[in-house]
Each structure stands twice: as structure tokens, then as C-alpha cells.
Amino acid sequence: MHIYLYEPRAGRLKGVMDELRSAKMRPVPIQAAFFRGELGLLNRGGHEDRPFLLADTPDLVDQISALRAAGCSNPVIVMRDFRNSRDTAAALDAGADDDLVIPIKGVELRSRVNSITRRSHGHAAESVQVGEVTAFFDGRDPEVSGQIVKLSRREHAIFQQLVLQAGKVVSKGAIYDAVYGMAEDQPFDKVIDVYICKIRKKIDQAALSGHHYIETVHGRGYKFSTPAPEMMAQAGGM
Structure with missing residues (x-):
């Protein structure tokens, strides 16, 4: 931070x-x-x-x-x-x-x-729930389907930027600036892509619904999305 x-x-x-x-x-x-x-x-x-x-x-x-x-x-x-x-x-x-x-x-x-x-960002509690994902704002790693998902310090910073704005597109530039600081001419695309790939893999492996929480919005950035109710119902029955 x-x-x-x-x-x-x-x-x-x-x-x-x-x-x-x-x-x-x-x-x-x-x-x-x-x-x-x-x-x-x-x-x-x-x-x-x-x-x-x-x-x-x-x-x-x-x-x-x-x-x-x-x-x-x-x-x-x-x-x-x-x-x-x-x-x-x-x-x-x-x-x-x-x-x-x-x-x-x-x-x-x-x-x-x-x-x-x-x-x-409209979150009064110490955590926010998005589908199977529980994100904490006190430094703890998130839980996905009740399982703790370990994130590195930078992965956690990027994850928090996405989940705080769940449902909205967050640009790569915004993520880079939030994690690394002001950088107008830095080649941040590849760095952010690598971290997003790691975070997405960890969350997807733990999510019982099969929902892909981190969406790539081409040309704009990434969005942390909520699974459809039927997917959540299916996850609850597993």
C-alpha cells in the first residue's frame, strides 16, 4: 500500500x-x-x-x-x-x-x-462476499468455498483492487499504479497479466462452482464477477 x-x-x-x-x-x-x-x-x-x-x-x-x-x-x-x-x-x-x-x-x-x-467503496464490514469468495480487508488471505487461498503480497494487493470494485472493469494501468506507484511509461501490461493469471488459477482451483471470477475485458482491463445463482446452487449441492 x-x-x-x-x-x-x-x-x-x-x-x-x-x-x-x-x-x-x-x-x-x-x-x-x-x-x-x-x-x-x-x-x-x-x-x-x-x-x-x-x-x-x-x-x-x-x-x-x-x-x-x-x-x-x-x-x-x-x-x-x-x-x-x-x-x-x-x-x-x-x-x-x-x-x-x-x-x-x-x-x-x-x-x-x-x-x-x-x-x-460501500463495504462497512471487515470482509466482502462475492459468490464463493470471501475477501478480507485486514490482511488475511481470502477464502474460496471455505478454503483459504494463499496469495503473495502483490497478488493480495491486486486481488483487493479487483474485489473492492467487483462488477466493474479495472484497467491494467489502475492496478499497476495501485500496486507499484505512479508509472506513466512503465511496461506494466506483461507484469499485471502474469499476476492476474496466478490469482485466477488459485481462485478457479478452489471454486466449487467452476465459475471464472476474474474476467478479461479485452482492451479495457479485468473484472471480478459474481457467478449466476444456478452455479451457486450447484456448488452448494456438491
Whole structure:
């Protein structure tokens, strides 16, 4: 998981980055100039779920407002040294999703980000069911027909992108950006194809219905689809 990190204090930056990496997040440090750039680019597929972790600075509310004014729906979490109810209220009113007092463990931060992300996609619970597939948002491997399907870290990241948007076509570019970061000129097609093939094989082998959950939509990307009711009924009778 990539996470944009704004922490202008050099002495604090390294510690925060180390904590994020310990929770298998990939921090992308940004500077104040970032918020004066073309923030609308964050609305490209694959970027809208990438969270922001912003230090409490005098420009905090303006930075949050700039993101929201540009139409960015990315999760925004504020980290501050001391609890201040008035400042916290101002940040939340400007569009922040959460406001935390540091230090905070990376594992808790990751869970908070996952909670915000899944709710933004209409999933309030810690898991989502698509046919025989149960996908978890807390890092656990998915279950297919009651069987745990082991996925690598990158396979899990790609799988989550697909299942969060089940029924919708997700482009290869969006998947690549979500897993590897911004890459306009990277030869991502082959890399994503290989990972999709591995994930599809693992899910298909475990699915009792015989349904192929990951569809290739030629020229557009991939879609995680729900099996027909008769296929589910057949699977239940096996």
C-alpha cells in the first residue's frame, strides 16, 4: 500500500517512515509544493485509494481543502503531537477522515486506512462476499468455498483492487499504479497479466462452482464477477 506522507520535520520523518514500512506500507514523501500542483491527477484510476498522512502544520487545513476542492476522494489522516479539539474539528470539517495523536503504530494506521477505503467503496464490514469468495480487508488471505487461498503480497494487493470494485472493469494501468506507484511509461501490461493469471488459477482451483471470477475485458482491463445463482446452487449441492 502506497501512502503519501507530508512531514516537514526531518527529525520526525525517518521515524514515521520506518513505522509505516514495518506495517508493509510504502511511504511516498511529499513537499509543501505538492499541494500547489495539479491535484486533479490524483483522480486517475489507481490513485483514488492512495491515502495521505499529513503532519499538523499551519497550512494543514488549506492542504486538506485543496485536495477536496480538486475532487480528490483519497483517505486523509492527520497526525498531531497533542490533542486539540478545536484544531481537530477544523481538520475534520475541511475533509479529513481521521485525526490521530502520535506516536501511533503502523499496524493500527493500516487498519484505519483500510476501514476508510472499504467504506468509500460501500463495504462497512471487515470482509466482502462475492459468490464463493470471501475477501478480507485486514490482511488475511481470502477464502474460496471455505478454503483459504494463499496469495503473495502483490497478488493480495491486486486481488483487493479487483474485489473492492467487483462488477466493474479495472484497467491494467489502475492496478499497476495501485500496486507499484505512479508509472506513466512503465511496461506494466506483461507484469499485471502474469499476476492476474496466478490469482485466477488459485481462485478457479478452489471454486466449487467452476465459475471464472476474474474476467478479461479485452482492451479495457479485468473484472471480478459474481457467478449466476444456478452455479451457486450447484456448488452448494456438491
